[in-house]
Amino acid sequence: MRYGVAIDLGTSGYRAQKIDLNTQEIKRTVITLRNPLPGANVMDHMDFAIHYGQDLAHGLSVNAVKNLFQALDVQSGELDRLSVCGNPIQLSIFQGISIEDLAYAGERKKKKYHIEEQKRNARIVPSSEIPGLEEFNCEVVVPPAIKHEVGADALALIIKSGMLDSDQVSIATDYGTNAEMALKVKDIIYTGSAAAGPALEGQQIKNGTLASPFAISDFEFEDGALRNYVLNEEMKPDPGDLVDPKTGEILEAGQINAKGITGTGVIALLEKALGHDLVVLPKIKTPDELIHLQNKITFSERDLKEAGKAIGAIRAGHITLCATAGIELTDIDAAYMAGAAGTYMDAKKAQKIGLIPYSTGNIAQLGNTSLAVAREILLSEGRLWELQDIASQIIGTHIMFATAPEFRDAYVLELAYWEEGMPFKMFKKYLKKKSLPSLDDPIDNPVVDKRVERDIPVLGEEGLHVLERVGTYMTMVVDCPECKKCIKVCPNDAITIDEESRIMISTDLCEGAHCQKCIRACPPEKFNWANLEVFKPEQE
Incomplete structure (x- = not known):
């Protein structure tokens, strides 16, 4: 049997499909939740990657891909072709391409630090050129970026x-952690990405989860x-x-239990809560300042802030693209929604809270476009080079939101x-004043x-498999004083220490630069992230 694997290297999780290359049928789908x-x-x-080494980051990415192969039940001798899609940072880390040119905004800094811009064209390479994948002896297919900052996703x-085939003024948004967006006005594509954070994909929300079975994805009010x-x-x-919602009392039992709430559920909840005065920003108007959902799942004011920051970042991005293009939000005729959040989200509810320009009358929900393209180039080399031609022809204007004054002003107001x-x-x-x-x-x-109906429309005859844990680790041996402060302060229980003073960090649970509590809790000579290595199963 000849198999191919298509992977979307998403910022908040990976999506992968096993495909029979003879019949072109999808056989199995595997997703990770982080x-x-x-x-x-x-x-x-x-x-x-910049501070602790891109080799370390690359090793984690490749190990995760190998874990996906295992979950897909694809052996090294069966894999003929692997295709990947994602944003420039994820794709570069996976391939082992330097990301320094992505890390610094502005040509002056790049010149000052002698940073060369990397080529990110379409390519097909043997897996032997991807460290860690040598054993698979397959082709690796990578789609092109438009510019180095505007990736394959x-x-x-x-x-x-x-949108390329339409004369309409249109905006497309992938409602994820990185929130890639594109505005088309005449023949010009304006692009940007807002680091909205993972709230729209169910993370940074206390009871949040990615879209997966047994997650709450929508709400409606019925008699209060x-x-x-x-x-x-x-x-x-x-x-x-x-x-x-004020007490958590079950008034009518449903057909299914829930384990958490997705980002789309958060959007639906906010739209309903704002409309029924359960939320009057910035407060939740219940006795315990919580909105009660089923299975004792709650939504707090802290969750409300996280969701607001994400929604605000995306709307500020839309405002910035329009300001750059010299148009009003009211000029946008059509909006396209992509990604898991963009699929399961109720589009009308999303528009009411500002995730889609208010006056846009036509909205289309597309599903996971990144995985769809990964699948296309897996099955057709011609499609890969066609994408390269399209990327080369697009007149693109990329806006770095991190340095754009329009984004700064809009986001402060948000x-x-x-x-x-x-x-x-x-x-x-104040928008008018600015x-x-x-x-x-x-x-x-x-x-x-x-x-x-689903962000991944076809799951395959072997169905959907969810990796609750990615199964990637960093490790180092330390002269541990046995205070275990690092374990105690970790908010996600990502750290363990064995009898041999070997620290293991579950990288998918680690909040990284956003947290670093473990680093601050321990003496630097004892707990130094620079000493970490990618853990390999043979080390056990």
């Missing part, structure tokens, strides 16, 4: 949306009570419990709105074209 690199977003991942979003909708094993929503309770009328007033594109009121009935 990225193997320490951290909560792409900036954390880049920080980790953004290209996938642009192509699968169909909250109906939970929970993803089943086919990744489709089933009615869950009807709950009093934080004031979500975290301080600034009235929406005042929000709009000469930024204005916000209109949400329209009532946009036309929604839900092109897929």
Whole structure:
């Protein structure tokens, strides 16, 4: 049997499919609930690779891919071809390409530090050129970036949306941790990515989880009570419990239990809570300042802040793209939603809280465009070179949100709105004062074209398999004083120490640069991340 594997190297988790190359049938799908690199977003991942070594980051990425092979039940002798897609940082780390040119904004700094821009064109290489994959003796297929900052995932979003074939002013957004977005005005594509954080994918939320079976993905109010909708094993929503959101009392038992809430569930909850005065920003108006969901899952004011920051970053990104293009948000005719969050999210609810421009009347939900493109180039080399031609022809203007004053001004206002309770009328007033594109009121009935029911439409005859843990580790032997402070301060229980004073860090649980509590808790000569190595099973 000849197999190929297509992988979306996502910032918040990997998606992989085993494909029979003879029949082109998808056989099995495997997803992880986290990225193997320490951290909560792409900036954390880049920080980790820059400060502690890209070899370390590469080793973790490759080990995660090998764990996916195992979960897909693909042996080294059966694998003919591997294709990957993702943002430039994830793809570069996986391939072992330097990311220094991605880490520094501006040509002056690059010149000062003698940093060369890396080529990120489409390519097919033997797996022997990817350290750690030598045993598989297969081809590795990598799609092109548009520019070095605008990766294959953004290209996938642009192509699968169909926006290149339309004269409409349109915006496409991948609603994930890195929130890639593209605005098309005439023949120009304006791109950017907002490090929105993982709240829209269910992380950084206390009871949050990625879209996976038994996760709450939607809500509706029924006579003042909250109906939970929970993803089943086919990744489709089933009615869950009807709950009093103020007390958690179950008023009617549903058909399915829940283990957590997805980012799409967070969006639906916010839209309903704001509309029914359960939330009056920045407060939750219940006796214990919690919104109670089914199975004792709760949503707190801290969760509200995390979600607000993510929503605000995406809307600030949309405002920045429009400001750069010299148009108003009201000029946007069509919006495209991609990624798991963009698939399971109720588009009308998302628009009401600002994730889609308020006046846009046509919305399409596309699914996981990155995995779709990985699958296409796995099955067709011609498609790979076609993508390279498209990437070369696109007139692209990439905006670095980190240095754009428009983004800074818009995001400061977003934080004031979500975290301080600034009235929406005042929000709009200050946008005008800053000469930024204005916000209109949400329209009532946009036309929604839900092109897929799941972010991964076809799972294969062997079904969906979820890796709750990625299974990647860093390790080092230390002269441990046995205080175990590092273990005690770790918020995610990512650290263990064995009898031989060998520290093991579960990298998918580690919050990386966002946290570093373990580093601060221990003397630097005892606990130094520079001494960490990628743990390999043969070390046991």
